[in-house]
Amino acid sequence: MIRIEGLTKEYAGNAVVRDVSMEIEAATITVIVGTSGSGKSTFLRMINRLVEPTKGVVEIDGTDTREMKAYELRRRIGYAIQDHGLFPHWTVARNIATVPKLLGWDRKKIDARVHELLELLQLDPDEIAPRYPHQLSGGQAQRVGVARALAARPDMLLMDEPFGALDPVIRAKAQTDLKSIQDRLGSTILLVTHDMAEAIRLGDRIAVMSEGRVEQLAPPAEILTHPASDNVRNLVGDDDRPFRYLSLIPVSERTEEGTAEGTPIAADRSLYDALAEMIWSGREVLPVVGEDGSARGLVRRGALLDAARSVA
Amino acid sequence: MSRPFVFLLRLALVALVLAFLFVPEAFRPLLEPFAPVGAPAIYDRASLLDLTISHLLIVVAAIVPATLISVALAILVSRPIGAEFLPLSRAIVNIGQTFPPVAVLALAVPVVGFGTWPTLIALFLYGLLPIFENTLAGLTGLQPAVAEAAKGTGMTGRQRLFQVELPLALPVILEGVRISLVIALSTATIGSTVAAKGLGEVIIAGLNSNNLAFVLQGGLLTGALAVILYDGLGEISRMTAARS
Numbered sequence: 001m002i003r004i005e006g007l008t009k010e011y012a013g014n015a016v017v018r019d020v021s022m023e024i025e026a027a028t029i030t031v032i033v034g035t036s037g038s039g040k041s042t043f044l045r046m047i048n049r050l051v052e053p054t055k056g057v058v059e060i061d062g063t064d065t066r067e068m069k070a071y072e073l074r075r076r077i078g079y080a081i082q083d084h085g086l087f088p089h090w091t092v093a094r095n096i097a098t099v100p101k102l103l104g105w106d107r108k109k110i111d112a113r114v115h116e117l118l119e120l121l122q123l124d125p126d127e128i129a130p131r132y133p134h135q136l137s138g139g140q141a142q143r144v145g146v147a148r149a150l151a152a153r154p155d156m157l158l159m160d161e162p163f164g165a166l167d168p169v170i171r172a173k174a175q176t177d178l179k180s181i182q183d184r185l186g187s188t189i190l191l192v193t194h195d196m197a198e199a200i201r202l203g204d205r206i207a208v209m210s211e212g213r214v215e216q217l218a219p220p221a222e223i224l225t226h227p228a229s230d231n232v233r234n235l236v237g238d239d240d241r242p243f244r245y246l247s248l249i250p251v252s253e254r255t256e257e258g259t260a261e262g263t264p265i266a267a268d269r270s271l272y273d274a275l276a277e278m279i280w281s282g283r284e285v286l287p288v289v290g291e292d293g294s295a296r297g298l299v300r301r302g303a304l305l306d307a308a309r310s311v312a
Numbered sequence: 313m314s315r316p317f318v319f320l321l322r323l324a325l326v327a328l329v330l331a332f333l334f335v336p337e338a339f340r341p342l343l344e345p346f347a348p349v350g351a352p353a354i355y356d357r358a359s360l361l362d363l364t365i366s367h368l369l370i371v372v373a374a375i376v377p378a379t380l381i382s383v384a385l386a387i388l389v390s391r392p393i394g395a396e397f398l399p400l401s402r403a404i405v406n407i408g409q410t411f412p413p414v415a416v417l418a419l420a421v422p423v424v425g426f427g428t429w430p431t432l433i434a435l436f437l438y439g440l441l442p443i444f445e446n447t448l449a450g451l452t453g454l455q456p457a458v459a460e461a462a463k464g465t466g467m468t469g470r471q472r473l474f475q476v477e478l479p480l481a482l483p484v485i486l487e488g489v490r491i492s493l494v495i496a497l498s499t500a501t502i503g504s505t506v507a508a509k510g511l512g513e514v515i516i517a518g519l520n521s522n523n524l525a526f527v528l529q530g531g532l533l534t535g536a537l538a539v540i541l542y543d544g545l546g547e548i549s550r551m552t553a554a555r556s
Binding site for chain 1 (some may be wrong): 455458462464465471480
């Protein structure tokens with residue numbers, strides 16, 4: 001667990017981050033959302049002490065981070081950034097091995113770990129491991145960046161706009177993949193983004209930052225249904241609220257008994273996806289299938305609209 | 313130009329220089345028309361091979377310490393702890409570059425006497441600036457994301473320097489060494505005016521005795537060596553840069 005208390009950063013008397021406190025449970029994703037200049041990156045960088053706090057405490061599992069050497073702290077915290085920051089003179093394998101090497105793991109253990117991580121991130125180890133970063137696509141480089149951050153099984157993962165440089169299609173895939181990796185590994189993630197849709201898709205909890213303060217810290221549904229301030233409401237976007245809300249609910253929650261015709265939708269997709277499919281294919285009812293392809297029932301357009309209306 | 317062709321051209325130049333150094337007599341017919349009647353066409357007061365080796369040794373003896381000191385200085389001033397020495401270091405290496413080598417020779421002779429030393433000092437001072445500035449540019453021109461990642465992964469300052477900053481700056485540093493080396497190679501000919509042993513001796517002898525053949529062989533040899541060195545180092549720096 002990470003405990004943050006009264007964290008403040010001032011530059012020449014100007015507070016960039018003001019008195020931020022929060023607790024982050026292990027094995028959850030917390031997303032910090034805010035416009036540029038809201039202090040969200042500075043806040044994140046104070047956790048691994050790339051920025052030294054002016055005031056306040058960060059505790060990881062009860063240990064005050066100020067009591068550790070900064071570089072030792074950073075080796076315990078994975079860090080992934082927007083432009084991936086892969087070392088251009090090292091192969092993918094060497095890049096991923098960065099922190100294990102610094103920690104003095106033996107070669108065999110490192111090789112096995114690199115192999116394991118590349119497979120976890122759906123990269124072919126034989127093909128990708130010997131490549132140099134300039135030989136990777138944007139999506140591959142981003143995944144290698146995440147693999148490097150995860151390499152030494154860190155206590156937590158800090159991600160600063162990790163998908164910022166990706167195009168929308170790859171971006172959506174990268175978000176889904178991150179979520180499933182987090183589910184599998186039970187990692188604790190603190191992610192910074194300016195994109196509320198991304199925050200809603202990924203976050204177990206969302207902290208909305210503005211002018212250095214946290215305006216609201218709550219689960220996505222609550223941010224949508226009960227925005228604490230005008231800033232939060234603006235970031236959510238009033239027009240999009242029903243759609244954002246739909247994107248949070250899995251189809252399985254509104255599935256009814258029965259059978260329907262046509263291409264089915266998977267039960268773990270969101271109601272938002274179901275609505276899109278209905279509009280696109282001109283249907284009122286979609287059949288629902290489970291992960292194994294077995295029929296689960298159907299979902300009606302009326303039920304979707306009811307769900308969306310419940311936000312208002 | 314295609315790569316095999318360039319490679320052949322390099323090989324031919326090296327072969328030509330070696331042939332001239334080992335069997336200069338073979339080139340007599342080519343140089344004879346440029347020598348005054350009755351005068352020797354090939355420099356005969358010392359072996360051309362010895363002069364070339366001595367010339368190269370002086371250059372290396374000046375550029376190796378210039379490289380070590382410039383790189384060390386650039387590393388120092390690119391660390392937070394040495395940042396305040398940046399203007400001072402710049403001033404020092406710039407003075408080395410602004411002084412004409414001839415002036416350095418003239419000033420150095422009364423202090424260290426005639427011979428190789430004044431030339432070494434001049435070449436050393438002259439070699440500092442390109443290497444210093446290039447090293448500094450290489451170390452400070454690191455992509456921000458890479459610098460951030462190096463810190464964020466928990467490298468210590470020393471690990472960042474040796475594992476990330478220097479390897480990535482290497483092509484730019486080599487480029488600086490290359491420039492200094494070529495400047496030193498040509499400037500070293502002036503050293504013969506203060507009795508340094510080198511190819512300048514041949515050129516000066518030619519000028520004194522009005523023997524164009526001497527001037528040509530001294531000048532062309534120096535030029536050819538400069539081309540070979542510049543080209544070879546360029547190839548090495550391309551190899552180090554290929555990955556980044």
